[in-house]
Amino acid sequence: MKCKSNCLPDQHPYTWIKNGKEILPETSSSISFTFFDTDHISCAAPGYEKFPSPSVYMPKLPSVSLGSSGEILEGSSITLICTSDANPAANYTWYKRNVPDPLGKDSQLVFKSVQSSDTGKYFCKADNVLKMIKSEDISVDVEYAPRLPLVSLTPSGEIVEGSSVTLTCSSDANPAANYSWFKENDQSLQHSRQNFTITNIGRQHSGIYYCDVQNKRGSHKSAIHLTVVAWRSFKIRNITKLAVTILLLLILLIFLSVWMRKKKTIGLETERKEHEENLELGTDPNYENISSLRAFAALQKEEEEKQNNPM
Template identity: 55%
Template sequence: MVPPSLLTEMRGAAMSLTAAASGLVVFLLSVSVVQGVHDWGVSYSPTEICAAKGSTVEIRCNFTYPSTWRGSVNTVEKTFWFTKWKDGVHVDLTTVSEYAGRVEDLCENNTCTLRIRNLTESDSAEYKFKFETNQGGKYSGSPGVTLSVSNLQVTSGTNRLYCQSSCHQYSYPSYIWYKNGQSIQGETADYTSNPNNADSYSCALKGYEDFPSPPVYAPKPPSVSVSPSAEIEEGSSVTLTCSSDANPAASYTWYKKNGNQKRPPLTTEPQLVFSSIQSSDSGQYFCKAENELGKITSKVNSVDVKYPPKLPSVSVSPSAEIEEGSSVTLTCSSDANPAANYTWYKEDEDSPKASGQIFTITDFRAEHSGSYSCGAQNKLGRSNSTFHLSVVAGSSTMIVNIIRMTLGVLMLIPVFLLGLWTRKKKALRSTTEACEPVEIELDSIPEYENVSHTAAQTEDRE
């Protein structure tokens, strides 16, 4: 290919010749064209390069130019590599900030090499070489060299691993496979395997063995962190975080243990969050980490939620009516974490009656009757319950009272009998007086006139 600038100059030279020398003009033009085609050139080998990220690559070319041009000695004054235009001008890579300190332009005997160290994926581009001579000649070869910087990655399928590279669109490189750091197979982009949790796999481009892909492996045993790490109080915000070293990254599932029963997952996020944790959330938790190469569960982690005492309950033994002189046992119970301490009080008394969960009154008397309270307390708070105790007459008291009543009754009997005798005596006297004879003359009674006579006659007869 003849540079445009060279063609323009040749056309100008031809137009300056006279018509009489037209045959010579044709000859010179022909010579100039032939000289431009064969003496100006840039060739690249290879034209496609696939390199590993982080490695160093060398892009080479050979260039040619005529030793004389425009009737003068033609020498190379400037060479450089470029990828882009800026303001219509090719930009020397050694002046581009993205390549600062990473590129070298090495030329010797018409062979030039562009060396790029510590390759990044953004270095993927088409690179071209350009040279300029003292006679104003400029030339660049096109097309240039296509560089593809590959960030190798191993992906997995069913019993198969794949080495993914961005180089496939330009070429089909050879690969090397590694298992636990040891070479196991080469050439192909896939590898058939049945990985277990202990194995790791990586791949590399042939020729770039020192720059393998990141290894892939099943999740390592997960660790669980609890935040805040201090004591957990009811109502606070608590976060449990599950993490596992795995490549590709693991997905997570949280569970709460419930004996041997299988519980549904709580969340499929790495974090299990309690915005306001409750006492019912206390328990044992574990997480599962999983990727395409395997899965594993963490150790069980206990969550112990602390809370102040709930409202205490009080039991009385015996539960029947309290008899005077009997023994009474009071028991106070409250749900609390940490365990509560107990104190017993009686109304209108400042000093506590007792401390401890059990309070016993061995000889219950009437003065023991009244309202009592049980206070349950731990470092997080306090709660009270109030109740009333009253006494009923005991069996011994009832016996004494019965004896007293009996004696009273016995003492009243003589008085009662004496009164009864007096009343009977009076009644008898009244009866006797009423029964003395009274003479009544029947003749004075008309109805009995005949009767009286008859009786007299009868009496005479006798």
């Protein structure tokens, strides 16, 4: 640290004061000092200790606050404020919990149009040349109306009479949404939870069902069609499907059989033509063997005739 006065030369001795009352032994204009959290150091001209300089000290624990009170609505503008007493004045850095990169380097963090993804815990860091002291967390809880709900059936597809089915509805919302199930052309409430199970289902349960989700920020709904078929119809339909499947397999087998037979016939015909061509060209191995035998027999006969008729 260095103490300077417009009324005194740079090399003039100074008085150094710790925490407003303890006089330090150093008297030069520049000193080195190890700070602790509560230390405040100031200097004064000798004889004027009652009129010291402003104290130098580490940043105090930062406090964080929300610029406006009340609930935080999606799309609104909010400001987070960080303050810390420090000299030299503190610099500020904002962070979101579990996000490593800083969000801003100012005493205020402004969200012009806050979104549901901004929900979370935030904190700030205040630092000067002496130290960096971190704030407590402040929670940002963004409220929004339910998103378009997703509805599904378990099991899916057509439902057979006498079985059970569960209709499921889910939606992202803050605060958590309330769920209501209604059937088309029926104003009475069918169910008031996410999962709506119908046991021993009958044909009268067929129709369109609506899932209505709502909280204090708004509402949304989606529909799903439930089809219930009689057991006899279901059985006949399955038998028909099986018969069609078997018929298709038979047709496929017949086609493969015909194709293999045709392929074999084409192969035999090709071999026959190649054999005839080889005979014509005299290149067939069997033909060559027969020609050789004939030539040998003719030569042998000619030798016998010479021996019988020497003249």
